[in-house]
Amino acid sequence: MRASLPGETLDWLSPGGSVTLTSQGWPEGASREGTLLSILPNLEENGLQAQLLIAVDDPLALNQDGPALRLGDVLRVAFHTSAEEPLIALPSAALRPGEQVWWVDEDNRLQSTQGTLAYRGQEEVLIRSGLEPGQRVVTAGLAQPREGQEVRIRQRGDTPAQDEGAAQ
Structure with a gap:
């Protein structure tokens, strides 16, 4: 498949x-496994997308359990890579316009930083620089965040009625 x-x-x-x-x-x-065979030398005409060739054993699932691959199927492909540099993965919702990331310091006050992106996906972004491992990043929407503003951290299982206006 391509x-x-x-x-x-x-x-x-x-x-x-x-x-x-x-x-x-x-x-x-349900999922299927495959192998990246090659990176084709030409780019897709309508968007400068690289073309990849992927092999899947038994694509019709005749000899194994799992869904069959059919012509015209729209598939999501997750590549298993080993990045050579340290990256921090965040939910896409944590990234604000201008690649800004809000985080909470040890005094529960908001701080912001400019992140340098290595990758932007629909559900996840990979940050190359601008954050340190272990920082508490805000993933919930903030109405009017201000640098230094004190916030309450909402724990998993809390309902908004228990902790109205808290950051996550």
Whole structure:
């Protein structure tokens, strides 16, 4: 099968790497495994996307359990890579316009920093610099955040009625 990917992410991929395929049309939790065969030399005409060739053993699932790959299926491909640099993964919701990230210091006060992105996905971003491991990052929306503003941290299981206006 073929997949398209933004060209700037190619540095993390190499032929022989494994991939996981999922689809919204498949049962919950269903996936298939594949292997990145090659990165094709030409770019997709309508968007400068690199073309990748992925192999999947038994694509029709005749000899194994799992969903069959059919012509025209829309699949999500997760590449298993080993980044050579330290990166911090955050939910996409934590990134504000201008690559700004809000975090809470040891005194429960808001601080902001400019993050340098290594990757931006629909659900997750990878930060190259601007944050340190272990920092408490705000993932919930803040109405009018101000640097130094004191916040209450909402714990898992708290309801908004218990802790109105708290940061996560």
